Amino acid sequence: MGFSKLHPKILGGLKKCEFNEPTPIQAACIPRILEGQDVAGLAQTGTGKTAAFLLPLMDRVLRSVEQTSLQESGTSPSREELSDKDLEKRIFPHWKTKNFILILEPTRELAHQVYENFKKLGQDTGLEAVVIYGGTSYDNQKALLEKGVPFVIATPGRLIDLYKEHFVDLSQVRAVVFDEADRMFDMGFKEDMKFLLKRIPKERQLLLFSATLNFDVLQIAYEFGSNPVEIDVSRDQAKAEHVEDSLFHLGKEEKPQVLLSLIHKFLPRQAIVFSNFKHNVERIVRFLNSNGVPAVGISSLLNQAQRNRVMSRFREGNDRNILVATDVAARGLDIQGVDMVVNYELPDDPENYVHRIGRTGRAGKKGRAFSLVCDDDIGALHRIEDYLGNKIPVDWIDDEDLITDFQPFPSAPEFRPSQRLQKKDVRPRRGHRKRKSTTSSSRKTSGASRKKGSSQRSRRGSSRSSSPSERSVHRDRRLGRHQSRQENSAARTKKTHQRSSKRKASSSQRFKHRVRPQNSSVQKVSVKTGVGEKISRFFKKLFE
Incomplete structure (x- = not known):
């Protein structure tokens, strides 16, 4: 099926x-979506999958709006190329x-780009859309x-x-599209997807459209x-047809x-350089x-505002025509x-x-x-060639095309410890200090030497006494104490002895010693008046 069976307002866009013939994924999906079937399709980026679900959904919405307006007005529908049975579907x-x-899209960039495609394809339809991210x-x-728009393009989080603020009524959804479903699972949106579907x-x-029809999808x-229909475009068709890929075996340097x-050599109008590491992008x-x-x-x-500025400069192509990106921007x-x-x-x-590589070779x-392959990339190369089912051609650069006069590649940034680790007056943990074997003079402290940043402030390299008593004196002076640590300890010990002696004195008043006749062991008996007399009378009667 071509585009001819779509709504006339869509054909104008x-x-x-300049959409003349549908791509394989479009030819396979559009008829089934028009019939209202559920679809799980495999489609790589750059194969036209966005139009594969936008075009039939716009067609269904246009015909539904027209049918509703005709029923409300009571006028009879005009006869067209579709039969009543096809129109009902x-x-x-x-x-x-x-x-x-x-x-639903996994990233802000994808949501915005689907919105831009919607405006281009539906420019003559009068349909509106809102993008939420x-x-x-x-x-x-x-x-x-609140106004009501027929298309809502959003990321799951926003x-x-x-929805929780009651600005979106999910009960009004008539069709839901999960674009890049496999990436949603990779980004941890599985529970969000189930939350929305329920x-x-x-x-x-x-x-559902995905790069791979894996188990989760x-x-x-x-x-x-x-009863979803599985549409699996072969890998040869999924790979962009108009892209010539090759690789260069070389050293990392x-x-x-x-x-x-x-x-x-090739002087591209616009080019994208992909790197696996975000710190390499800046270099x-x-x-x-x-x-x-x-x-x-x-x-x-980069935050969202910075990304928007970078992408606008790159799309304009006036002063920046080379974009360096990580895989976060690949899809x-x-x-x-x-x-x-x-x-x-x-x-x-x-x-x-x-x-x-699907970023290039679009629209026919x-x-x-080109892939720059060093020893670190050999394992990834084998996996890619096994996935594609063929070998990537090997290329090389002639000596006359090789540039020799250039500025060197920036070195990796050095590790800089945090500001806390750089403080000079950080004291080591107690019990881990190394005591000096030789006794040195105690450190002299004065008001001038205690200024911030002075060498006397630093613990390292200071002349400290090895005597504990001398060190405690210095510490007490620094903390404003009037007595040394030893004097305070002696005072505490004296108070402890006084308390214990008071307890013994009070206990001696409460108890007395009595010797049993059978043995010479000492027994403590309560001195309470009534009980003591009774006990003494009992023993007198016992031994009489």
């Missing part, structure tokens, strides 16, 4: 976007103004939700927050779906030189900028003009390799992908 029954389609103001989002009506359409599909040489950006190549970097170290970038991708390090996950254009 497709022509403006396509529409959402009893569509209301507050009903909406929910599209963290790092932005609540006010505009709440206003649109959507749940709005509060969405069971009579809704469920669509299929479990959600079959637990909450209604040669990577910066080869990277710079590739950029100067690569500094290296490229120092050698006259304008570059910007994006990683998890979150949708830029049509990227014509070269460089893997500075190979990813550990083979699927991320396909996601990375050719793209190049």
